[in-house]
Amino acid sequence: MSGMNDSFDAARVASILARVAKRRPRIHCLTNTVAQNVTANMLLAFGAVPSMASHPEEVAAVAAGAGAILVNLGTLSPEGERAIPKLLAIARERDIPLVLDPVFVELSPLRLRLAEEVLKQPGVIVRGNAAEMAALDAVMQSAGGVLRVTTGRIDRIEGGERVLSVAHGHEWMARVTGLGCASSALVAACRAVEPDAAIAAAAALTAYGIAGEIAAERAAGPGSFAMHLIDALAGLDEAALRARMGSAA
Numbered sequence: 001m002s003g004m005n006d007s008f009d010a011a012r013v014a015s016i017l018a019r020v021a022k023r024r025p026r027i028h029c030l031t032n033t034v035a036q037n038v039t040a041n042m043l044l045a046f047g048a049v050p051s052m053a054s055h056p057e058e059v060a061a062v063a064a065g066a067g068a069i070l071v072n073l074g075t076l077s078p079e080g081e082r083a084i085p086k087l088l089a090i091a092r093e094r095d096i097p098l099v100l101d102p103v104f105v106e107l108s109p110l111r112l113r114l115a116e117e118v119l120k121q122p123g124v125i126v127r128g129n130a131a132e133m134a135a136l137d138a139v140m141q142s143a144g145g146v147l148r149v150t151t152g153r154i155d156r157i158e159g160g161e162r163v164l165s166v167a168h169g170h171e172w173m174a175r176v177t178g179l180g181c182a183s184s185a186l187v188a189a190c191r192a193v194e195p196d197a198a199i200a201a202a203a204a205l206t207a208y209g210i211a212g213e214i215a216a217e218r219a220a221g222p223g224s225f226a227m228h229l230i231d232a233l234a235g236l237d238e239a240a241l242r243a244r245m246g247s248a249a
């Protein structure tokens, strides 16, 4: 991690992970059909609880008690589209943090319009890859107050004047579908227990990246990597964080 003004070290990441493990926040994920399973499993490995309802008539009731809400725009159905305003309303009413994953927004005018709707809410965290974040740049600028989390070999977290970066992970994380979507859910899990959105995102991506490094040492290729990533995330402790982050984090 670089670019931090305040201290961001293994102890800080471990304390956020411990809060997730202790409070077990429920993360409501309106997410795509490709990534649902790996997202739910990654949240469980992290100590959070997934809920995945998408029916427009029940989604607000299910999301009402969640610690954070994830809106992921991949494989959106007409029903999912109708669920989004219900989720935005309940997030506003209950002050529930919102994370947007704008999957392939650069390909679809519908996704761009829905992303604009989500970004009318205050304090949204957007987590996407470089192409998605570039396509949303103008919308995020005009929305204001957005925390931008751009992932890749090096993750970049930008909010206001503050820029943080996370240089952990493994290239196989981009070779298994759904692992980006799962990273957005982990950002939501950390945000559920940590009010500083930038620190929450940095903690989630540091933990995920370090779990990826550990998993890559145990795996034979992308398939077994995905399995080992769940195990490594579930077994992550402060000693492993400290060993990989170094003292100057």
Ligand SMILES: Nc1ncnc2c1ncn2[C@@H]1O[C@H](COP(=O)(O)OP(=O)(O)O)[C@@H](O)[C@H]1O
Pocket: 128, 129, 130, 150, 151, 152, 153, 154, 155, 168, 169, 170, 171, 172, 173, 174, 178, 179, 180, 181, 183, 205, 208, 209
């Ligand atoms: N080349 C890489 N080296 C290390 N980590 C990576 C690499 N590519 C992606 N990651 C990690 O994989 C996760 C998903 O990121 P990304 O591939 O950008 O998302 P998406 O799947 O949405 O395109 C992030 O945690 C990111 O840090």
Ligand SMILES: Cc1ncsc1CCOP(=O)(O)O
Pocket: 032, 034, 035, 074, 075, 103, 176, 177, 178, 179, 180, 181, 182
């Ligand atoms: C391939 C695909 N198409 C629509 S959603 C989806 C999954 C994207 O997942 P990720 O961005 O995490 O690889």
Ligand SMILES: [Mg+2]
Pocket: 103, 104, 128, 129, 180, 181
């Ligand atoms: Mg993605």
